Amino acid sequence: MPEVYELDTVTSVLDEVRKPEWAHRLNDFDSIIARRQTAGRGQYRRSWDSSEGNIFAALRLPLEGPFPGTEAAVALGVLLACALRAEGFACFLKWPNDLVLADSLGEARKVCGILLEERENVLVAGIGINVLHAPSDDMLRPDHALKATSLLANDPQGHVKNIPTAKLWKKLVNHLFSSYSHNYAPYDWHTPAQELLLWRNRRVVLADGDERVEGILRGIGFKGELLLEAQGRTLALLSGSIRVAG
Known part of the structure; x- marks a missing residue:
């Protein structure tokens, strides 16, 4: 199974993973996860709320299958949505690179963001998942399309409070790696993408x-x-x- 390297505080996991010491250490689907970020970023370099207790991870992706192409973000979103569904969360894909959950009134709220960066033939996905905390409405940018939520807010039994963040991330990575390794042929992501599309x-x-x-x-x-x-x-x-x- 893929390796997960646990770190304490970083500026951002995407900055950290580009440091020379990681160049030959991370294989495909290996990742780093940080307890907190001081300068996390999302799409268009927007700042990303980095409350401790959430997942901040950088995952190396293979330059094969759907990942070298423009379908990469959607394909990864499908894999991650299916991994969260395996943990009991009714997750959907908001094109192109967000995952959402529906609250008790059926309103979709963002729970995860994905950001892909490729440098020197190394493709890395920055992944942020709201596990215990979500930014309040007044912390979101004025033109936000969706409010935010957390896994905890959609977990009536509160199980995620009892799982260390790194352990939960390892479960998700192992699930998506197994799904990719055993089920992915070219375009196999496409059918579930239609079914999960918000x-x-x-x-x-x-x-x-x-x-x-x-x-x-x-x-x-x-x-x-x-x-x-x-x-x-x-x-x-x-x-x-x-x-x-x-």
Whole structure:
């Protein structure tokens, strides 16, 4: 099974994993996990809340299968969503790189973010999972598409409080590694991606810089692109962020 290296405090796990000492130490699906970050970052280099008790991990990915292509974030999201589902959490994929849970009223809330970085032919995923804590609404950026939640808030029995964060991360990594090793052939991620896709067949707005496109979310293509039905045709879009229209 993959190795997990436990660290105390780092600036960010993505900065840490780029240090020379890790260059030949991490094999595919090995990872580091930190107790806390002092300068965590998410998509577009936005700051990432790093409350102790959550998962802050950097996972090395193979440059094969779905990972060298534009489908990488979606494929990894599917693997991680399935690993969380195996732990009892009804997890869904918010395209392109977030995972969400539904609260007791059915409202989707973000629980995990994924950020991919490739340098010098080494592909690493930075993964943040809200385990015990989630940022409050007033801590989110003004244009946030979803509120945040934690695994604990969706665990009525409170089991996650009794599992060390690193142990939970190891369980998730082992699950996704086993799923990839035993079940993944090219595009095998695609079917579960459709099933797990948040807001499928609902009207959404995709924002990409200053551009806005509104349409019906029809699914995900084989390259990880969002398929949006708008003005009588289906658009295949590779970047941007989505929210429910209206």
